[in-house]
Amino acid sequence: MSFVPPELVLCILEHGYYTSLRTPNYTLLKAAALVCKTWSGPAQTLLFRCATKLEQHNISIFRAALLSSPGRGKALGECVRILEISIGGTTSNGGLGCSADDFVILLQACPQLYELALSITGLHEFEEEILQKLGDVGRKLKALTLVQCGLQSPILFQLLKIWNNIQFLKIEKEIAAWPWRTATTPVLRRNTDAEELAHRPGAEVCLYELALSRFPTPDVLTWLLESSADSLRILELRDIPGPTHRPILSLHAPRLRSLRLGYYNIYSAALLRMCTALEELVIYHVPTHFPLAPDLPPTIEHLSFRNPNHVYRNTLQPIIEAVDALPSLKVLTCDKNAEQLVGDYEILKAKCRMKGTEVIVSDIPFWVYEDPVKVHRFPRTRSVSNFDAMF
Numbered sequence: 001m002s003f004v005p006p007e008l009v010l011c012i013l014e015h016g017y018y019t020s021l022r023t024p025n026y027t028l029l030k031a032a033a034l035v036c037k038t039w040s041g042p043a044q045t046l047l048f049r050c051a052t053k054l055e056q057h058n059i060s061i062f063r064a065a066l067l068s069s070p071g072r073g074k075a076l077g078e079c080v081r082i083l084e085i086s087i088g089g090t091t092s093n094g095g096l097g098c099s100a101d102d103f104v105i106l107l108q109a110c111p112q113l114y115e116l117a118l119s120i121t122g123l124h125e126f127e128e129e130i131l132q133k134l135g136d137v138g139r140k141l142k143a144l145t146l147v148q149c150g151l152q153s154p155i156l157f158q159l160l161k162i163w164n165n166i167q168f169l170k171i172e173k174e175i176a177a178w179p180w181r182t183a184t185t186p187v188l189r190r191n192t193d194a195e196e197l198a199h200r201p202g203a204e205v206c207l208y209e210l211a212l213s214r215f216p217t218p219d220v221l222t223w224l225l226e227s228s229a230d231s232l233r234i235l236e237l238r239d240i241p242g243p244t245h246r247p248i249l250s251l252h253a254p255r256l257r258s259l260r261l262g263y264y265n266i267y268s269a270a271l272l273r274m275c276t277a278l279e280e281l282v283i284y285h286v287p288t289h290f291p292l293a294p295d296l297p298p299t300i301e302h303l304s305f306r307n308p309n310h311v312y313r314n315t316l317q318p319i320i321e322a323v324d325a326l327p328s329l330k331v332l333t334c335d336k337n338a339e340q341l342v343g344d345y346e347i348l349k350a351k352c353r354m355k356g357t358e359v360i361v362s363d364i365p366f367w368v369y370e371d372p373v374k375v376h377r378f379p380r381t382r383s384v385s386n387f388d389a390m391f
Contacts, residue, residue, distance in 0.1 A: 003038075010042040014384040017046055022364050022382040024050045049387075050082040052117075059085070059098045059106075066109040073109070080110040081390050082117075084147075089122025097121065100130045107137040114390040115143035115168075115372055125154050135162035140391075143168035143372035151176050157203075160224075164204040167231070168372035169224075170211040179203070179223045202226020208374060211236035211260075218244050225252060234375070236282075238262035241271045250274050258282070258378060269295045280304070280378040284366050286313040293318070293325040300326050302378040304333035306366055312337065316344035323351045331379060333360045 004012075013032055019025050026047065033043035054062055066077045085106070086097030098106070100123065107113065116138075126134070144166050149155050157179040160166060180200050200223075207228040215221065215237075225232065225248065232252045240263050241249060253274035261268050264287035272281070278297045282304040303326065305319055316338060323329060332352055339345050339361065352359050360379075371386040 006038060006042055009039050010045070013042055013046050014387075017384050018382060020363060022368055024052075044076065045079045048076045048079040051080055052082070052084040054083070054085040054098070054106075059102065063102065063106060063109075066106070077109040078112050080113055081387075082115045083107075083110060083113055084117040084119075086119040086121070087123060088120050100126060104130060104133045104137065107134065111137070111140070112391070113138070113141060115145075116141055117145040117147055119148040120146075120150075120153070120155055121148060123153075123155075124150055126158055131158055131162055134159070138163045139165065141166060142390075143170075145170040145172065145369075147172050149173055149175075153177055154179070160203050160205050166205045167208040169205070169207055169209070170236075170369065171216070172213045174214040175216040175220060177220075179220060206231040208232065209234035209236075209372065211238075211369070213238045215239045215241075215245055218248060221245055221248050228252065230255070232256065234258040234260075236260035237268075238284075240265065240267050242267050246271055257375065260284075264292065265290050272296070284308070285311045286316060287318050288313055288315065291318065291321075293321040296322055296325050298325075298327055301328050302331045302333070303329060304379065305338075306335050307337040307341075308335070308366070309337070314341065316341055316348050320344065320348050320351060323348065323355065323357065329355060329357050331358045331360060333362055333379060336361060336363060 009032075013029065016025055016028050024046075029043050029047040033040050033047060035043075048065075051062060066073045066080075083106070085103065087100060087103050088097045097119065141163050142165065144159065144163065146156055146159075151174060154177045156171065156175055157177065160169075202223050203226050205224075205227060207225070208231055210224070210228075210232060211234075216224070229251060233256060235249070235252070235256055235258070237260065246267065249271060253271060254276050256275045256278060258280035259272065259275055259278055260282040261272075262284050264283050264285070269290060272278075272295045276297055276299070278300055280302040281296070281300050283292075284306050286305060286307050303319075303322060307313055307316075319332075319334075319338075323332065329352075332348075338348070349359055351357075364382075368382070370380045371382050371390070373380070373386045373389040
């Protein structure tokens with residue numbers, strides 16, 4: 001196999017890079033790295049591209065690989081585009097994360113890092129010295145996912161202040177901290193005068209995508225979106241957009257290209273009606289308690305829905321009605337549970353066939369995020385074709 005050109009080896013490995021669940025196929029890449037010297041380089045390039053679930057038991061191995069030699073270690077570090085790491089105390093898996101100092105060292109060793117996912121436990125905030133170092137090494141970061149942190153931790157605000165180049169932000173935990181903390185201002189503060197809030201500086205990040213598992217307070221949401229009026233195009237809400245948050249989101253709704261909703265009810269419908277230029281709607285269940293079709297913008301080209309076991313519905317009628325109501329629909333995405341409703345599914349496929357709409361059945365779990373890249377046309381996926389955009 002040593003006679004195969006490295007460029008062709010890379011193409012072969014990229015073809016098998018993802019598993020069916022769109023996670024990196026580490027088993028394949030590790031095996032390929034052991035085939036021969038010609039295969040080792042391309043395989044290690046892809047193997048180190050996405051470093052996930054780094055905790056106490058494997059952080060030292062990863063660090064040693066990057067710092068083992070000025071030549072090879074530096075080359076491997078420059079391959080890393082995605083890093084998922086735990087910092088601080090005991091993690092959700094029972095392991096321990098790395099220290100803040102080790103975190104800085106690892107980021108220094110990964111100068112081309114594009115996407116960072118952080119789980120932080122037992123650490124309330126970063127010290128100023130650490131923040132200064134992080135600001136220097138995180139200049140190329142475009143995507144940040146905060147998987148875990150303390151309820152009142154100001155770490156999110158600290159990071160967004162030093163990494164104002166972030167364009168893709170996912171917050172998977174509830175945030176109750178106060179972004180304008182000073183020596184005399186507590187971390188958690190409520191009932192502040194509205195006029196005082198109006199003069200407080202907002203976040204400088206210009207977000208293209210925001211994904212929220214839980215809503216922060218209206219004040220924090222306003223702070224997050226302060227500089228994103230002209231840039232926000234993708235919004236994902238796993239929580240219900242209630243009356244207190246909808247006025248804030250309404251400022252951005254007309255320019256949204258994609259809306260992803262964990263729940264569909266009267267509040268979600270009110271937000272959907274504001275999204276007059278929407279190209280994609282993703283809902284994570286089949287809505288039956290509140291009609292979907294009447295509130296759909298006619299601009300939608302991609303409709304995606306799931307019928308997961310924990311909220312299983314025995315009808316696809318709301319989706320069938322939605323297909324009828326969407327004149328521009330080009331792609332419909334569903335999961336395999338939809339196929340089990342044979343009668344409704346056949347009607348749905350027939351409707352799509354008549355409209356020239358492609359039907360995609362996806363096995364990818366809803367908790368697997370897409371690549372954080374700007375979209376030319378929906379649906380966006382995890383794909384090796386996005387590699388060149390992640391710089």
